[in-house]
Amino acid sequence: MKELNELNLPANVRYTEDHEWAKIVGSTVRIGVSDYAQDQLGDIVFVEFPEVGDSFEQGEEFGSLESVKAVSELYLPLSGEIVAINEDLADSPELINEDPYVNWIVEIKPADKSEFEELMNAEQYMDMLEG
Numbered sequence: 757m758k759e760l761n762e763l764n765l766p767a768n769v770r771y772t773e774d775h776e777w778a779k780i781v782g783s784t785v786r787i788g789v790s791d792y793a794q795d796q797l798g799d800i801v802f803v804e805f806p807e808v809g810d811s812f813e814q815g816e817e818f819g820s821l822e823s824v825k826a827v828s829e830l831y832l833p834l835s836g837e838i839v840a841i842n843e844d845l846a847d848s849p850e851l852i853n854e855d856p857y858v859n860w861i862v863e864i865k866p867a868d869k870s871e872f873e874e875l876m877n878a879e880q881y882m883d884m885l886e887g
Contacts, residue, residue, distance in 0.1 A: 763882075769857065770877060773884065776789055777833070785863065790856060793828070800850055801849055802822035804822070814868075818838070835866065838863070842861055844859070
């Protein structure tokens with residue numbers, strides 16, 4: 757397991773208390789899990805995805821990650837409609853362990869982009885982890 761000072765926490769994404777991240781990409785938002793989350797889970801062996809077209813409210817469960825240690829629910833950082841899932845993870849879920857920021861899980865069309873501003877920046881997220 758990594759020490760907190762070893763974590764990769766990019767400044768260009770926002771974070772949730774549940775360890776998801778969100779990044780604006782044009783008119784959509786990509787969602788994944790933080791380096792902290794993948795490190796705590798260990799080797800990820802399965803990703804449960806929602807269906808494209810499903811809509812969720814902010815904070816609602818939209819899927820899960822299964823590792824050799826545990827199953828962890830995934831919660832949507834922003835309200836919106838699923839417009840894409842990262843198909844690569846269906847066959848190779850371990851890609852999340854290799855780089856959790858390149859290997860996003862879902863992409864959404866946000867219902868309210870202002871919710872993005874409510875999420876933590878990297879510094880605030882680190883403060884929470886150190887909490």
